[in-house]
Amino acid sequence: MKLYSAILRTGIAVGVVLPLAVIFLRWDGAVRPRPPGDDPWxxxxxxxxxxxxxxxxxxxxxxxxxxxxxxxxxxxxxxxxxxxxxxxxxxxxxxxxxxxxxxxxxxxxxxxxxxxxxxxxxxxxxxxxxxxxxxxxxxxxxxxxxxxxxxxxxxxxxxFGAWACWYDARQFREHGWSVPRTWYEFETLCRQIDAAGIAPIAYQGKYPYYAWFTYISLLQRCGGLALINRINAMEPGAFSDPVALKAAGMLQDLARRYFQRGSLAMSHTESQLQFVNNKAAMIFCGVWLENEQRDTIRPGFELCCFNVPAVEGGKGNPRLFNGLGxxxxxxxxxxxxxxxxxxxxxxxxxxxxxxxxxxxxxxxxxxxxxxxxxxxSPALQSVLHMLDASMVDGTPGIFNVRLAELLLEWQQQVMIPSLAGLLHGTLTPEEFARRLDNGIAHARADPDIIIPEFKPYDPQAFGEPL
Amino acid sequence: MKRTWEQTCFIAVFLAPALLLFTVFVAIPGARALLYSLQKWDGLSEPKWVGFSNFVALFRDDLFRIALGHNLFLTVTAGSATILLALFFAAVLHRRVRGSAVFRVAFFFPNVIASVAVALLWLLLYSTTDFGVLNGFLAWMKETVGWPAVSLPIPFTGKPYLVYSVVPMLVWTATGFYMVLFLAAMEGIPESFYEVAELEGVSPFGQFWHITLPLIREVVVVGVVFLVIGSLKLFEAVWIMDNEWPSKETHVMATLLYQKVFSEYNVGYGSAVAVLMFVLVFVATLATLRFSRREALEY
Known part of the structure; x- marks a missing residue:
């Protein structure tokens, strides 16, 4: 009987464990693709x-x-x-x-x-x-x-995607508000909206990534395409430049003073719903907004957008905008x-x-x-107007920052939490910028990260000083 | 007594399917995860052998320490609140309060809801929009009695507060299950023990402390082990409550693992987190069992 037991145990060991061990050691994780066969199509x-x-x-x-x-x-x-x-x-x-x-x-x-x-x-x-x-x-x-x-x-x-500030033209008309052209006018408008008992700006707080594009727009408004070039080139200390710090400070100030209360805990759909229900008067978002909210936009809501306003004393051409494929x-x-x-x-x-x-x-x-x-639609027509208005010598004035797509770990572990910190007020603009810069330096030091060549924008061609 | 050949065959036949499934779906993937943790791999290119550098990076990484801290925080706070509440409710129901059957079902109910649905439910409860029950209640309180004197709505699920907001949800979900577990153990205690205690003039709390608790100790230990394992492996609650985008303020180990592997494509690092999670769960379970080892009371 002992012999039988020993044979049985050995049989189980050989029959089950050995094939699995062989599979484990030899399998490289890939399943071979099906051969194309004789498909005439x-x-x-x-x-x-x-x-x-x-x-x-x-x-x-x-x-x-x-x-x-x-x-x-x-x-x-x-x-x-x-x-x-x-x-x-x-x-x-x-x-x-x-x-x-x-x-x-x-x-x-x-x-x-x-x-x-x-x-x-x-x-x-x-x-x-x-x-x-x-x-x-x-x-x-x-x-x-x-x-x-x-x-x-x-x-x-x-x-084509563009970053803009969206509003309900009917609501603006009813309250006698006008589209701001400068940051001063924008802040004045926010105060007027606030005084009317409406939240000035809805914000997709659960996804701090949304604020990134507003920040990029403010960077261009403050420091021009020259600053965008430095950031795209991953230049050390670019985010800590005093002009970039000013942009971060403006974004933080906007969040503190004019973002809808509780918006830091709202998802994109929640905050966009607040906007289309006129509980907040404006929202920064991409061109997909209308499509995303098409089932909730009520009749009479006149969705339109305007470009991020000019910053007084800034180097950036205010007709340009953050756009990308x-x-x-x-x-x-x-x-x-x-x-x-x-x-x-x-x-x-x-x-x-x-x-x-x-x-x-x-x-x-x-x-x-x-x-x-x-x-x-009229909403997208307002984006096309923005595109037309940005033309410089027949070339659309579009700029973009490539870092988030290029550096996935930086995006997840540095950019998004730092933006959240800045907007929640737990980080100062200086701390925020230092984190971004340190993260970039860390990424640059990683030999496995491939950083492709970068084609800088020509500030002068877009009517900006060098 | 010695097993016969037939008995051995019988056992082997019944064990083989489970053993096979365990080997294919647990042991081999586990071993491969261990292998990946020793490699640098993005999931697309050829893996590179890097030894223990993923583990070194992990221990140096603030993010992992913070995520581990959140797990420990949730284990201690949500875990102890769950056990205490479950014991309390079980003891009360054990005393045959009126409507105990209804309470039993009501308390157990959250446990049968899928964890994702629970998280979505609590998201609505905490919402800062008009749907937010909690903020709506606080606003009503503020309007009628002037309290709380804070700016409303409170962003309960905002990143700085999310870890704290998860605690009530976990307690609400888990209490019913442990209550039923403890209640079943309490039902096995002979009624005569309590009758004697009554005659001796022992208070209800004294009866619970000196009779009930010592006699269900082993079940409580099992409950604690389940809770420790569950808390260290926590994923859905944070993932859903933070809209699938957790960050430094909200990460727990499992969300960090997921983000590293599926968002950053750092499979080696993510696997190192998985291996360490396994070790921690294993050690925590052993430690819980070791520290609570005492001779079982027989009755």
């Missing part, structure tokens, strides 16, 4: 983050493209999912990703630096759909720069049929499709002239 799978814009327009566009390219046997399938990044990550790891992905929450810079993305330059050099001009030349300045590395463009923005689409290296994928992207982001996109989902095309005002 050139299939492209586009995975879209399903947020406020939905995926209906993308599906319609894919169907149009598929119908128009039936002879080339090209098929584009679109699927969407709010937790898209979580679904796509394991597929990237196992070498079987979709041909195209549209979700900014994936680590694009990491993917670029590890060779997981293909550049779009071939498609960018071809004429745009509906035009003889190379596709590349149609993009608004700067919108292709965000994910450009080694002169190659790895992600294409499908929409958004809703980026990118091509994983191991995705199928990259030629079709790039061509479909060229079709989706085109002068032909721009007006339809604007009318269908309330998005501004990142192409020059890609979105006629008649195609979009």
């Amino acid at each position: 050139r299939r492209v799978e586009l995975a879209v983050f399903e947020g406020g814009y939905g995926i209906a327009w993308h599906q319609k566009t894919a169907a149009e493209y598929t119908a128009a390219h039936a002879e080339e046997r090209a098929i584009v399938n679109v699927w969407g999912e709010p937790r898209m990044a979580e679904k796509v990550k394991p597929r990237i790891l196992r070498g079987d990703p979709p041909s195209l992905i549209m979700d900014n929450r994936l680590p694009l810079w990491l993917m670029i630096s590890t060779g997981k993305l293909l550049p779009f330059d071939g498609a960018l050099d071809r004429p745009a759909y509906g035009s003889d001009v190379p596709w590349r030349d149609l993009f608004l300045p700067g919108t292709l720069d965000t994910y450009t590395s080694g002169g190659k463009v790895y992600a294409i923005p499908t929409s 958004t809703e980026y689409v990118f091509m994983p290296t191991e995705g199928r049929n990259p030629d079709v994928a790039a061509d479909f992207t060229r079709y989706m982001v085109s002068l032909e499709k721009g007006p339809d996109m604007g009318a269908s989902i309330g998005v501004i095309s990142p192409l020059r002239g890609g979105c006629p005002p008649s195609a979009v």
Whole structure:
């Protein structure tokens, strides 16, 4: 019996533990992709983050493209999912990703630096759909720069984003308030709104990231594009520059005096709801605001935006604004049929499709002239006015700071908590700036972080002193 | 007594599926996490062997110390409040108060709600908008009796206050479960003990202290172990209450782990947090059991 027991124990050990040990030691974590087989179709799978814009327009566009390219046997399938990044990550790891992905929450810079993305330059050099001009030349300045590395463009923005201060024109008219042009006028307006028993500014306090864009705008207003260049170049001590400290102080003062009470504990939807219910008169937000709140905006609410006001004595041209490409689409290296994928992207982001996109989902095309005002709502028309007003010699005055997308750890562990500290008043502007600068120095010292070359803005070209 | 061959086979057949599942879904992933903790890996490129440097970075990192501090704070505050309240309610229900069956269900109810739903419920309770029940009540109090003399609404779930605001939620959720656990143990105590105590003129508190508590000690220890494990692994409450964006003021170990792996793509560091969490839970459980070891009372 002893012998039988010993054999049984040994059998269990060998039969169960050994195969598992072998799997554990030999498995490298990757599941091999399915072989393409003999599929006669050139299939492209586009995975879209399903947020406020939905995926209906993308599906319609894919169907149009598929119908128009039936002879080339090209098929584009679109699927969407709010937790898209979580679904796509394991597929990237196992070498079987979709041909195209549209979700900014994936680590694009990491993917670029590890060779997981293909550049779009071939498609960018071809004429745009509906035009003889190379596709590349149609993009608004700067919108292709965000994910450009080694002169190659790895992600294409499908929409244009701008940071602005939003208000209800009807409410302003009823109270006799006017749009401020300077910071002094802005503060005066805030006091008038406060006196009328309305909170001046709603704020998405649970996501301090929102305040980052207002801070960037104030940095430009105070220190001009020269200061934005120093920050983009990750220059030591750039955030601690006295002019940058002034911008941080202004933001803190705004939070302390004019942000809606309790807004520091509000989510983006809660605070935006306060705004569309006229409990707060203004809110700083991106162009997605109207789309995000479309079910809650009441009839008669006249959503409009104005640019961040000029700062008295500041070096920045107040007509410029913090704008960038958004809703980026990118091509994983191991995705199928990259030629079709790039061509479909060229079709989706085109002068032909721009007006339809604007009318269908309330998005501004990142192409020059890609979105006629008649195609979009009055709210987006006010963004287009802002864009027109920013033009300097025919070039839109758009600027952006690239650090948050580039340095993920800095964004999560330094930028966001420091902004929260500044707005809660637990950090002084000096402490806030020191943290940002120290974080940048730490990131620069990490040999594993790839910092791509940076194309500085020309302050003089945008009417600013050097 | 010696096992027969058939008995051994019988045991092996019943153990094998569980053993297999445990090995595949717990032991191997656990071992791989240990392996990752010794590597620098972003989840996309080739992992690099870095020895214990993730652990060194972890111990030097303020963020980890703060997150651990929050876990310990929640273990002590929410844990002790839960145990004390659960004991209190169990003792009261054990004395057969009127409507005890209703109370039993009512107290246990929060435990059957999914933790994410509980967090969302408390978010509404704490809200600074018109939906905020707590702030609404405070505003009404201020208007009628002039108290509290603070600026309203209070941002209970604002980052500086969030860790404190989580405590009542955890206590509310967990008390019912431990109450039922303790009550079941109390039901097993012979009624004659209490009858004798009554005859001797022992007060209700004296009866609880000298009879009930010593006789349910082992169950209380099990409860404490559960609470310690639960508090050290806490995730959903903070994650949801801080709208999936915790920071230095609000992190607990599990949220830090998640953020490191899935937001910063620092898999090695995140795995080091996971390994350390396992060690801490293991040590805390052993320590709790060790310090509470005493000869069991038999009755």
